[in-house]
Amino acid sequence: MKFQCACGAKYSLDVAPGMPPVTFVCPGCGQDYSAFVNDLICQELGEPAAPPATQPPPPAAPAPAGGLRISRGHAPAPAQEQAPASKYCPKHRTELATGQCPVCHTPTCPKCRETFGEYCSAFCKNKVEGHSMTAPAFAGSRYMKEKEFQRKAGRIGGSAAFLIVAGLVFWIWYAWIGSVPSTKFSVRFDAISHSGNSWINGDQIVFMHGGTLARYNWQTKQKIWSVDLVNTQEVDNILKQEDEERADEAKHGHDTSGGIQLYSYRQKYARIGLEQALSLKGSGKNIWIAKDDTLTHYDWDTGNAQQQVMVTNGLEQLAQHGNELLALGRGNDGAQTVMHVSLDDGQMSTEEFAGAKAPAVVAQNTVRA
DSSP, rough: OOEEEETTTTEEOOOTTOOOOOOOBBBBTTOOOHHHHHHHHHHHTTTTOOOOOOOOOOOOOOOOOOSOOOOOOOOOOOOOOOOOOBBBOSSSTSBBEEEEOOOTOEEHHHHHHHHHHHHHHHHHHHHHHHHHHHOOTTTTTTHHHHHHHHHHHHHHHHHHHHHHHHHHHHHIIIIIISSSOSSSOHHHHOSSOSSSEEEEEEEEEEEEETTEEEETTTTTTTEEEOOOOOOOOHHHHHHHHHHHHHHHHHHTTTOOOGGOHHHHHHHHHHHHHHTTTTEEEEEEEEEEEEEETTTEEOOTTTTTEEEEEEEEOOEEEEEETTEEEEEEEEEEEEOEEEEEEETOOEEEHHHHEEEEEHHHHHHOOBBOO
């Protein structure tokens, strides 16, 4: 059988059934643990605990001579004076005892409590826990301090690991997904455009691509309507005019051989010129196309041209300010004018300015559509 003294010393004892009681005094601390060791032996062997040894009664005093005897009883034995308890811990002899072990009642000091809690040794603590009991934890013990430190270190390490993983995941998402532009709406055209503009109104997008004006639902990718602003007849008219000019030059003796091009190229550049003359203006549900000295208002629901506004004396500059278009021109007397055209109904009003004030008014109110 192995056991440990309250002072920390470990001992081994051979036990056998029927062995006589033993006397055990710890050489380290000098405490007599005979009764405690005998109880452990009985528990180990499964034998009943030995009854405490009793002192035999003192012999009776001899009777006095003669026939008369007086019985005075036994004089009480003088009480043994108990040794005063030491105020120092038996294990740490320089430390004052501040408590006692709940098992063996050995005085304990703060150093004992740091190591074993409320107990004087691991032996007493294991004895309590071995009987399915929970030993009370002392917050100031070394074990509890280390356990609390490990708990805090685990929480800090777990939080740091979580932040590192979250940061890595966010970086991967931003690098590969968040910062990469994604296509929300696209329309494929057969020809390259040399002019265009667009704006979004809710889930609707209005755009001009070259000579095509269209309105789409950009979320469902569904076309609402599409209008061709440049047609084949206009291209043919330009080519016909160029042929007439070239014939007139040849009639007057001019060399026109250097200007001869393939018909397909002439069609292409004629269409590009017509597309570049177009400009999309407006906002919300107001759609206007500016071309030369004409402003055309297109219906939001059908895409049909519903109103035309002629700007006299041409357009030197066209700008959008809020809910109206500003057209810069000149009056009959040569004075500069600013024409205001409402985007809602096409109503016009003209302001006339002297000097160079009109271009400044238009420039200050210019908003790119």
